[in-house]
Amino acid sequence: MDQNEAPILDALEDYHRLDRYGFTPPGHRQGRGVDKRTLDVLGADPFRNDVLASAGLDDRSSSNGYLQQAQDLMADAVGAEQTFFSTCGSSLSVKAAILAVTRGTGEILIGRDAHKSVTAGLILSGLQPRWIRPQWDNELHIAHPPSPETVEQMWQRHPDAAACLIVSPTPYGTCADIEAIAEICHRRGKPLIVDEAWGAHLPFHKDLPTWAMNAGADICVVSVHKLGLGFEQGSVYHLQGSLVDPVRLKQCADLLATTSTNVLMYAGLDGWRRHMVQSGEEELDAALKLVEAVRARINDLPGLHVLHDELIREEASHDFDPLHVLIDVKQLGISGYQAADWLRAERRIDVGLNDHRRIEATFSQSDSQETADRLLEALSALVQAAPELPEPSQVLLPDSSDLEMETVRLPRDAFFGPVEVVPAREAEGRIAAEQITPYPPGIPAVLPGERINGRVIEYLLSGVEAGMVLPDPADPELNTIRVTRE
Numbered sequence: 001m002d003q004n005e006a007p008i009l010d011a012l013e014d015y016h017r018l019d020r021y022g023f024t025p026p027g028h029r030q031g032r033g034v035d036k037r038t039l040d041v042l043g044a045d046p047f048r049n050d051v052l053a054s055a056g057l058d059d060r061s062s063s064n065g066y067l068q069q070a071q072d073l074m075a076d077a078v079g080a081e082q083t084f085f086s087t088c089g090s091s092l093s094v095k096a097a098i099l100a101v102t103r104g105t106g107e108i109l110i111g112r113d114a115h116k117s118v119t120a121g122l123i124l125s126g127l128q129p130r131w132i133r134p135q136w137d138n139e140l141h142i143a144h145p146p147s148p149e150t151v152e153q154m155w156q157r158h159p160d161a162a163a164c165l166i167v168s169p170t171p172y173g174t175c176a177d178i179e180a181i182a183e184i185c186h187r188r189g190k191p192l193i194v195d196e197a198w199g200a201h202l203p204f205h206k207d208l209p210t211w212a213m214n215a216g217a218d219i220c221v222v223s224v225h226k227l228g229l230g231f232e233q234g235s236v237y238h239l240q241g242s243l244v245d246p247v248r249l250k251q252c253a254d255l256l257a258t259t260s261t262n263v264l265m266y267a268g269l270d271g272w273r274r275h276m277v278q279s280g281e282e283e284l285d286a287a288l289k290l291v292e293a294v295r296a297r298i299n300d301l302p303g304l305h306v307l308h309d310e311l312i313r314e315e316a317s318h319d320f321d322p323l324h325v326l327i328d329v330k331q332l333g334i335s336g337y338q339a340a341d342w343l344r345a346e347r348r349i350d351v352g353l354n355d356h357r358r359i360e361a362t363f364s365q366s367d368s369q370e371t372a373d374r375l376l377e378a379l380s381a382l383v384q385a386a387p388e389l390p391e392p393s394q395v396l397l398p399d400s401s402d403l404e405m406e407t408v409r410l411p412r413d414a415f416f417g418p419v420e421v422v423p424a425r426e427a428e429g430r431i432a433a434e435q436i437t438p439y440p441p442g443i444p445a446v447l448p449g450e451r452i453n454g455r456v457i458e459y460l461l462s463g464v465e466a467g468m469v470l471p472d473p474a475d476p477e478l479n480t481i482r483v484t485r486e
C-alpha cells in the first residue's frame, strides 16, 4: 500500500476545495455560527474541520471508503490483519474486545492490574473475572504484568474461560512476555487480548519493547493519544488470526460507540500513521537518546531517583519502555502527590502518574531538549523547595495479599443490584457495589463484587488524606462506600 497517502486528510482538503455545505449536523456549520469568544480561544480550524463523517466528508453511503482505506493503511503500517479506529479512547476498544470474545456469560482470565475501563467491561458483559495475579513488588508497591507461568496456572484452573486479557505496557512502562503468554493461550485455542493503551509507538522502533501483534496477540488495543500523536480519545484496535470474529468485534464496538464520530480524530490517526511510517523511527531514536540523558541528569539531582533496574529485575518485568520516567521522590521527604502539586503550582508543569512516593513524566517524540530542560529545571527547583514542604501524610500501604480481595458476586450483579450506602469503615466485610480507583494510574483498588477488607479501606482513607484522587466512587472523599444490600 502507498503509505504516503492519507485518505482522510485528503478527503478533508477536498471537502473544503469543493466548497461543500451540509444542512446536517454539526450545527456550527464549520464554525460559521460560533461565538467569537469561543473562536478566540479555540481558533477557527477545529470547527472548520469538524464535518459529518458520512453525508459530509464521504457521501451518504460512504462509497469512497475513506475510513476503510485509512484503517487498511494503519493495519499495513503496523503489520496487523485488520485495524479499526475508535473515537472513544481505548476505554471503548477494550470493552468491545471483551464483549466480542464472549457469549454474554462465562469467564475471562484478566490481570488484576487492569485499568478501570477494562473492569467496566466486566460490569457490562456480565462475565466472571478469573483474576490473574500481577507480579507484585511489595517493596515498591507496584504491580508488573503477570508472568507466563501464572497465566498457564490460571488456564489450568479455568480451562473454559473465553479469553485472556493483560495490560502491557503498564502505566509504569513495564511489559509482559507477550510471546510466551500468547503461545500459552493459543495452545488452548483461546485468544489473547492485550491492552496496549501505552504502546502506540512500539511498532515503530526496534529498540522499544515488542509490540503485541508481533508477539502474537489476537487483539491489541492502543491509545494513539497517549504516546502517539493523535488527539485525545483517538484509539485503534488491531485484530489478527482466526480466534476472534471480526464482524462480532466491529458490532460490539458499534454497540458502545457514538454515531457521530469525530472526523478530526480520524484525521489525526490517519496523519499520525503516515508520519510514523515516514519518520517515526528517526524521531523515536532522538526521543530515546533524549530520555536516556534526562534519566541520568535526574539521577544526579540529590534526593531523586529514576526507577529502572528495579523494574526489570527477575520477578518484575520482561521488558521496559524507557519513555516512562518514573521518579522516586521519597528521599526528599515528600510524597508524589506533593511533588506533582508543587510542580504544577510553581513551575506550571504537569506530570502523569503520582502516588505516595513517585511521579512519572512520560516522554514522546514531540519532546525536545527545551522541554527536557524545563522538566530538569523544575525538578531541581523542587529539590531546593522540598525541605520547606510540610511532612507528607502517611499512606497506610497494604500488602499485595490485602489487595487481592475475593470476588464473591459477579461485578455486573453487584453493580446493578440493590445497594446501600455505608460509612467507609463499616464497609469492611461487605460486598462492593462500585469501583474505587486511585487515579492516575487508574487501576481499581476495589471492584463491584469484591468483599472489602479493612486494610484496603485504611489504605484508601489514608491515601485521600495524603492527596490521592478517587474519581469514580459516588463519594470521592470516601466518607461512604456503596455496597450491595444484604
Ligand SMILES: Cc1ncc(COP(=O)(O)O)c(C=O)c1O
Binding pocket: 088, 089, 090, 091, 092, 094, 114, 115, 117, 118, 167, 170, 171, 195, 197, 198, 223, 233, 234, 235, 441, 442
Ligand atoms: C492501561 C490502560 N488501558 C486503557 C486506558 C483507557 O484509555 P483511553 O484514555 O484511551 O480511553 C488507559 C488510560 O489511562 C490505561 O492506562
